[in-house]
Amino acid sequence: MILRRLRVSAELAWRILIHEKGRTALALAGVFIAILLVFIELGFFVAVPQGGMLVYDHMRFDLLLTSTDYQFQAQPWQFARDRLTRAASVAGVAKATPLYFAGGSWQDPGGGVKLDVFLLGFDPAARPFAVAELENQRNMLEQPGTILVDDTTRTIFGPLQAGREIQIDGRRMTIGGAYHLGTGFLGIGVAAMDEANFFRVTGRRADAVNLGLIELAPGADSGIVAAALRQALPGDVEIFTRQTLAAQEDSYWTTRTSVGLIFGSGLIVALIVGLMVLYQTLATQIARHLPQFATLKAIGYTDGHLTAVVLVEAVIVVGVAFLPAAAAAMGVYALIRSETLLPVVLTPSHVAAVLAATLLMSVGSAFLSLGSVRRADPADVF
């Protein structure tokens, strides 16, 4: 019975939609742009923590050992290397690799501006990065005075071709090649080098480690090993699982920086505007058909019937507009990626979230616009 009624309502909604094609196209365009707007602002909003996670996403580790003062990736503080040595002996730990970070000053030997460059120091044999060009250029990394440069390092740094000599903190270095990872939010330029080169350039000692990458033995449970590590190590270090690390970076970028707040408020405004567009579109559609709705009521259709018609209409419009909007969003994301180097990526969960939000919004605006249908009195309308 209910199914039959729903089918009748659906058919009616469909007829209304195909009856006036120009008008329906207009409604679809409105809903399309509302969904696209939500996608774009959501893209910016998630791009910020995604940018913060970019470099972690290309590192090999199951658990991350940091100082308890750890803030976010580019400000990890440091801890004693001895903690890492002790961690390596904890059951379930297969490998514990130190990673060193530093800020440097990059200048062409011929002079010119001194640019801030972010320096990564590591032992290439430990393979901390899952980045092809860092692994297959290992022999290049091991040469004294040689660095590899991230290929998204900004053009102001000049050409990044192999063989070019540059100065880092006044020391002559040679670019051995480039690698493709992305600078994330580490800075406008990133250079990777092996430990020996890193210590020589920065004057740092091996003892002060910035990040400890811990890989587990096959079959080991990250939660259990994390607990064992906390037990075995002094209280001056923190153990992150991949999940808690993602939560930490996410909360840092979305709540502690104005970037997160800007895109967060952009997203909220986008949702409100989206809701308004949907409401506007549906209310216009319904207002157009008020006489017909009144007629239906006069011949015995209940308010429930008409509600179903309007809801089905709303869902159809959203359903049809959603796919092209998602496709257009991908195009816009590609544009944003190339124009801004923000790693905007559409994940299935984002798509689902936008779909759910727009459906919710359209059902909400359908209910809002239903008031006039409920009040529709056959006697008044004509």
Next chain:
Amino acid sequence: MAALDLSLRLVPGATVPLAWRNLVADKWRLLRSSAGIAFAVLLMLVQLGFERAFFDASLAAVRQLDGDLFVMNASKYRFGARDPFAHRELGAIRAVSGVASAAPLYADWQDFFWTSPIDGKPHLVRIFAVDPDQPPVFLLSGIADQQSLLKAEGAVLVDRRSRRFLGMDGATAAKLNGQNVRVAGNFALGPDFMSDGTVITSDREFARLTPGNRGSAAALPIEAAVAKVRPGETIAAVQQRLSAALPSSLMVMTKPEIVEFERKFQAQLSSAAPIFFLGTLVGFAVGILISYQIIYTDLSDRLPQYATLKGIGYRNSYLVRSVLAQAALTGVAGYVPAWLLSLAVYRIIRSVALLPLHMTPQLTAISFALTLGMCLLAGALAIRRVIAADPAEIF
């Protein structure tokens, strides 16, 4: 209909009354349409405001510098990157004729950590250091007038508009690079996109707190020399003399030049401009669509009336003007509430994100022009319906 007739009878040939009567004929519809347009306008205002706020925040520190001429290392690519020059150059700068004073500004953006009384953790902060016996380097009240407080040992001035997790507002004592400091006063500068908070110290304190520094304040390298020109001298002439007297490794900038230097860096290397441009563009597109829907619906409903007007001899040009006038009025009806609402939204974002988000005449003018543009464009697109209206077919 009655309203329409009346307006025609009262002011024959006038288009605005017709447009106006059409606009206000249905109060509910007007409310709905102005709400739709208002939100599109609000979206544009927020995006335009963010872009402005981004640059205002990034430029706040250099705009507060109190000097006619600034000497910095020529290898500096932005103001906010450490690249100091030798202290002895200060003497050479002061020796140039026309220079009334030259005060040293020391700065660091990477090596100073403020232990927040809130979470007890060290956080990176921006530090500026001045010689308290020299003329003020910053215009900002709270710095310029409290500079003498910095003479006391361990005294610092802090930014009360720093990010809250730093706990600078209301702090009386804290740790900077692990050493105890006393908060002698505060000022209101606000964070930018690189620094969460700002601390100001004396040169002596800066030398004491700089990690690994063993030199005295008198030997500290200088980030920028802030010079004032003697009365009666032109800034450009002194700038030329300074450039000629100093080694080519140093550059001399006027105040507008140093602000432009930093603005150019931000425009070139940050993604702010394209991001907010895209946001504004989307707001504009949404606005066109909403206003097109509004105008199209309105025109469709009044098609018989328009056809009648044509039937009794009104020309298309009159109807076009009337439709465009109505489109413009719809835009204004949406713009005014959006503008008012944006003041509240700006205020909220200002206090939550500590961004210098303010309504300015320029923002008002740009957003109003965009609003009129989108409504007129939508009106022009929808108008074909009226032109095509044939009195004989409508009835």
